[in-house]
Amino acid sequence: MTSADSTRPVRLAVVSAGLSEPSSTRLLADRLAEATRVALREEGVEAEAGVVELREVATQIAHNFVTGFADARLREAIEQVTEADGLIAVTPVFSASYSGLFKSFFDVLDKDALAGKPVLLGATGGTPRHSLVLEHAMRPLFAYLRAVAAPTAVYAATDDWAARDDDFSRRIARAGGELASLVAPHAAAGTSPTAEPDVVPFEQQLAALRVEE
């Protein structure tokens, strides 16, 4: 499992906060996932991508706020994200930022759950004027969560889907390539994060306080 020639496929989690079906947010998410897969394959690494449509767990996310815990369905979505080697996170732009649903999902994750995780950022909107949402809203969110965001983030306005030039496609390919190089080492290492709670031995806590027994 740890030898270099028996690499396992890397797992990508694709989080889409699109609300319509089909949505341009999901469309962008799928293209980013495909670009990442292609780039990984060029490095000889297979990838499996699992999609989390936040629309499908919107009610469960709201319940989590009220009860303090995730139900089975939401937990499955959370585990898909936290156990992935890399994350592709795409949101529509609402009121000059990521959507409330998108933020709410990341609000119910443990604050350390994404630490060190490679992530590719994407956003969609009706006009290119909102494209800096990626840099001014999304990137700080993932910086706070200590995720490792790929330098290229991709914004898709309505016009981009109709554009004849290949700028948009090239940007997607570049972003996918960046995420691929961030997650590829995970395949070689064959490691995956564990869910066991780790605990500081009590003697250490006592010693830190110099509490006498």
Added chain:
Amino acid sequence: MTATATPIQFGIFTVGDVTPDPTTGRTPTEHERIKAMLTIALKAEEVGLDVFATGEHHNPPFVPSSPTTMLGYLAARTERLILSTSTTLITTNDPVKIAEDFAMLQHIADGRVDVMMGRGNTGPVYPWFGQDIRQGIPLAIENYALLRKLWTEDVVDWQGRFRTPLQGFTSTPRPLDGVPPFVWHGSIRSPEIAEQAAYYGDGFFANNIFWPKDHFKQLINLYRDRFEHYGHGTREQALVGLGGQVFMRRRSQDAVAEFRPYFDNAPVYGHGPSLEEFTDQTPLTVGSPQEVIDKTLTFRESFGDYQRQLFLMDHAGLPLKTVLEQLDMLGEEVVPVLREEMAARRPAGTADAPTHAARVAQHEGAAV
């Protein structure tokens, strides 16, 4: 002294919330709620339960700010009931006062006392008692270490970070028969508390009300592993308590219909998932006594055989009369079956529930 061993103790724990009854809109007065809590505790003994535990809170809408006052009254009015807390705030109470209050209560109640330590979940309470919220965990650790010392050593010299030093101090009265009250450590989410309970060989109480099973399974497994690691006995000898929450009527559909408005408006989880979703995901059981028995019997399959089962019965504005009816059913129909079934399924080597008599016997055995 060889008291009859109790494999598992059953009882109730109360938060002491003053909540409007959503079906009438009426809010009980603090006086009514406090008197209701006492009536409920006395009823617990009457129907054959083993334990009554009260929370400690220092802000509205909760009334039980002074647990040993309440438990002292109950000590005089009961004969068998074990009086406990859920929880006693180890962070903001002076450990000297905890040592004194609970030792005094032990004498008054002839040993029918134990205590559950908790950090509390209300941040603002720290400054109300002169403490610094930023020191929550260190306070819990230092205060508890001092509390143990005050109970086990007659003369204490002590110096710490959070209170004035003690020189040649004796906490009075000394614990009854030289054996301090048994201590549980209560936790909703912290693995650190499981570790602390295991380190001292104390009991670990998993609130178990809100979170899905897997979460508590992890915490209890951690506690059992660490209990063994610290040499207090096998994993099976670790002392585990669990919370639970039930509402019963003879017919399942009557229970659901009657409890639904209380569930839907409950301060802790109301306005969220449906009653059906919540009963599916948490230990809450709303149904017939048999359904309560069936669901409670699954707890040991998830968490291993355990020593104490407490039910949350009086909350969310349920009227006193209803709570007393619930306790009748719990004591007469549910607990006797659970006692028998759990005893029958219990593997040899499982620890019995902690009682003062058993702990005195153990203490004297160790002293010989």
